[in-house]
Amino acid sequence: MTPSARLAAAIDLLTEIDEALKHRRAAADQLIRRYFQQRRYAGSSDRAAITDHVYGVIRMRGDYGWRLMSAGLTIDPRTLALLYLRLRLPADQPLPADLFLGNYAIEAPSEDETTRLLRAQALETPPLDARLNVPPWLAERLIHRYGDATETEIEALAGRAPLDLRVNSLKSSRDDVLGLLTDHGFAATKTPYSPLGLRLSDPVPLKSLPAFGKGLFEIQDEASQIAALLSGVAPRDQVLELCAGAGGKTLALGALMQNKGQIYALDTDKRRLQELKERADRARLTNLQIHRLTLGAEKRADQLYRFNGQMDLVVVDAPCSGSGTWRRNPELRWRLDEEFLAEAVALQRSLLLEAMMLAGPKGRIAYMTCSILGEENEDVIDYALSRNDQWELTDYHRKLGDVGLADLPETASHAPEMLQLTPARHGTDGFFLALLQRCPE
Numbered sequence: 001m002t003p004s005a006r007l008a009a010a011i012d013l014l015t016e017i018d019e020a021l022k023h024r025r026a027a028a029d030q031l032i033r034r035y036f037q038q039r040r041y042a043g044s045s046d047r048a049a050i051t052d053h054v055y056g057v058i059r060m061r062g063d064y065g066w067r068l069m070s071a072g073l074t075i076d077p078r079t080l081a082l083l084y085l086r087l088r089l090p091a092d093q094p095l096p097a098d099l100f101l102g103n104y105a106i107e108a109p110s111e112d113e114t115t116r117l118l119r120a121q122a123l124e125t126p127p128l129d130a131r132l133n134v135p136p137w138l139a140e141r142l143i144h145r146y147g148d149a150t151e152t153e154i155e156a157l158a159g160r161a162p163l164d165l166r167v168n169s170l171k172s173s174r175d176d177v178l179g180l181l182t183d184h185g186f187a188a189t190k191t192p193y194s195p196l197g198l199r200l201s202d203p204v205p206l207k208s209l210p211a212f213g214k215g216l217f218e219i220q221d222e223a224s225q226i227a228a229l230l231s232g233v234a235p236r237d238q239v240l241e242l243c244a245g246a247g248g249k250t251l252a253l254g255a256l257m258q259n260k261g262q263i264y265a266l267d268t269d270k271r272r273l274q275e276l277k278e279r280a281d282r283a284r285l286t287n288l289q290i291h292r293l294t295l296g297a298e299k300r301a302d303q304l305y306r307f308n309g310q311m312d313l314v315v316v317d318a319p320c321s322g323s324g325t326w327r328r329n330p331e332l333r334w335r336l337d338e339e340f341l342a343e344a345v346a347l348q349r350s351l352l353l354e355a356m357m358l359a360g361p362k363g364r365i366a367y368m369t370c371s372i373l374g375e376e377n378e379d380v381i382d383y384a385l386s387r388n389d390q391w392e393l394t395d396y397h398r399k400l401g402d403v404g405l406a407d408l409p410e411t412a413s414h415a416p417e418m419l420q421l422t423p424a425r426h427g428t429d430g431f432f433l434a435l436l437q438r439c440p441e
Helices: 003-023 028-037 044-059 061-070 077-086 111-122 128-132 136-156 174-183 222-230 248-256 270-283 297-305 338-358 378-387 397-403
Strands: 163-167 188-190 197-200 217-219 238-242 262-267 288-292 311-317 359-369 391-394 419-421 431-438
Touching: 003 028, 003 044, 003 077, 028 044, 044 061, 044 077, 061 077, 061 111, 061 128, 077 111, 128 136, 163 174, 163 222, 174 188, 174 197, 197 222, 217 248, 222 248, 222 359, 222 397, 222 419, 222 431, 238 248, 238 338, 248 262, 248 270, 248 311, 262 270, 270 288, 297 338, 311 338, 338 359, 338 378, 378 391, 378 431
Parallel strands: 238 262, 238 311, 262 288, 311 359
Antiparallel strands: 163 197, 163 217, 188 197, 359 431, 391 431, 419 431
């Protein structure tokens, strides 16, 4: 593809992503994948260059929007894409002419636009929300949560995430899988903390490997592996997972249980539960029962009644803002608004109170999200504990040594008993875990 065709493609994709954000439709990675599936003529270098351009704009959209607005330019996919290119050149070097030549070329910037783009490039001292690349309302909440560390924490969430794997201990060992990856020419290393994890710095086609088809490993960020290890799950436990989805945590829990006891995976999404079944078969997980929940509150209560007071461990992998995954899904910071966050918090509270009814007399709860926001994490725990005095918080530090995590850096949470993982402190996705246990009688 020519430079002009690449630029036009980046603008097309940014336009699609903007529309999807407005209407809460498909994620950016899905739109990009679909776009290139329909354009097989785009080579690998074309796809890489266009994708880098698109994600470069998304990651810096707050800063770019401030620059364009301050320079008197309209904020739209075209000007955002042009500013991305302008910022990668010295101020005295014009945009290459070949960006605007050819059948599919966009209109070249006018003399006035060119002057204003240079003005945007020269701007300094952006406001806090532009520096953080988040909406203004969210910047205030992040400052309240992380204080002086806010810019460091959020800057880390603007980087690229590595590709982490969890070795399936039911079928292999970390050293064996590391050897297999090395034999295929992949530069993998052991994750710093999880004793089950491997890390690759660059994306590679792992799903095409025979080892993946045999269920020797699953793709899973180290944060999720740490949460599963700290959940306290043990062989012969009766475990119920609410919001199991496609089963990343389910598979990790089942392997830690050594296929003993029983794990019940519940969700409302039929498609994702089918994916879980396929993954469980591949992993040779045999202590699993999958149940689809209905959306109606009354029918849901009837379905859950059989589990009430029976579970040793209830795992609440709560739907959330996904703010801890901004490295992988940078557009989520622009999809999030206060209404969406309020809806998520209401659901999270409901799920945690529901889990308290499902756990047995000596039951435990592991509440987790892939969020960095206190409203979805500590505040939900405080809310639930204030409404049920039969439960108490368990300090996660007590379990670190038992599961090989003694070297895990300290939590980013203001509540030291709860674990908030962040890329700045731990090199993982942003992830939260709180452990609860029923009070002794």
